[in-house]
Amino acid sequence: MKDAVRKIGFILVFTALSLCFAKDGSAQVYDYERMSSAIVNMLNAATDFIADNFEIINTHNAKVGQPLPKGELHSYKGINPEGFASIVGKQFAQKTGITIKFVSRGKGKHGPRNNSGKPDAWEAKQLEKFSRIQYPKGVGYGEVEQVGDKELYKMVYRYIYPLYIEHRCLKCHGNPARSPTGDGKDATGFEMEDFKLGELSGAISIIFPIE
Numbered sequence: 001m002k003d004a005v006r007k008i009g010f011i012l013v014f015t016a017l018s019l020c021f022a023k024d025g026s027a028q029v030y031d032y033e034r035m036s037s038a039i040v041n042m043l044n045a046a047t048d049f050i051a052d053n054f055e056i057i058n059t060h061n062a063k064v065g066q067p068l069p070k071g072e073l074h075s076y077k078g079i080n081p082e083g084f085a086s087i088v089g090k091q092f093a094q095k096t097g098i099t100i101k102f103v104s105r106g107k108g109k110h111g112p113r114n115n116s117g118k119p120d121a122w123e124a125k126q127l128e129k130f131s132r133i134q135y136p137k138g139v140g141y142g143e144v145e146q147v148g149d150k151e152l153y154k155m156v157y158r159y160i161y162p163l164y165i166e167h168r169c170l171k172c173h174g175n176p177a178r179s180p181t182g183d184g185k186d187a188t189g190f191e192m193e194d195f196k197l198g199e200l201s202g203a204i205s206i207i208f209p210i211e
């Protein structure tokens with residue numbers, strides 16, 4: 001009898017403890033998810049701003065908020081939406097240890113625009129999921145993952161958010177027949193991939209180290 005009571009007591013304490021830990025763990029994951037979503041919104045605001053003001057930035061005597069002056073010289077200053085966000089991301093990573101990447105599978109014969117945009121195995125798997133018709137649009141995905149080998153592993157929280165082609169993206173990632181330089185390239189010198197409106201172009205991928 002005593003033994004049975006002790007056993008039940010043990011089971012109850014064990015269950016309560018594991019529930020506490022589970023709750024703690026999922027609360028932490030929820031925090032990471034909220035932080036990821038905030039970072040994604042911030043980055044999207046930055047890329048949208050650069051995309052919308054791309055001509056202004058690269059035209060002599062042009063000012064944000066004013067119409068594009070006619071007949072002025074145009075020259076690419078080297079700032080493009082994702083390039084700018086990646087630079088911001090690198091500085092952010094140095095200060096916080098949280099890494100940010102823009103990834104893409106490219107389209108047709110076009111791969112991602114540069115090597116840093118190449119998805120790793122986990123990102124490739126999520127991009128494949130995002131591209132399925134039944135996947136709800138605009139929904140990010142996150143999970144805790146173990147990285148590194150068995151002995152030197154660490155835990156990270158990974159989050160990935162799908163990016164779709166909007167009107168403002170087409171001038172660079174759209175139809176190469178509409179190339180501003182007439183050679184199939186966009187104003188930044190990259191080959192235009194012929195993405196269509198609403199199509200999945202890639203994703204923002206974030207990695208949080210877990211202490």
Ligand code: HEC
Nearest residue numbers: 051080082083102103104112113114117163169172188202
């Ligand atoms: C002014 C031209 C321009 C516009 C507009 C633009 N992009 Fe890009 N995009 C680029 C360039 C250039 C790169 C390569 C950036 C780099 O790594 O230097 C890039 C990279 C990317 C990447 C990373 C994958 C890769 O191929 O390197 C994604 C995803 C992406 N763009 C999506 C978008 C989306 C979505 C929009 C619209 C909201 C958009 N872009 C608008 C020029 C543009």
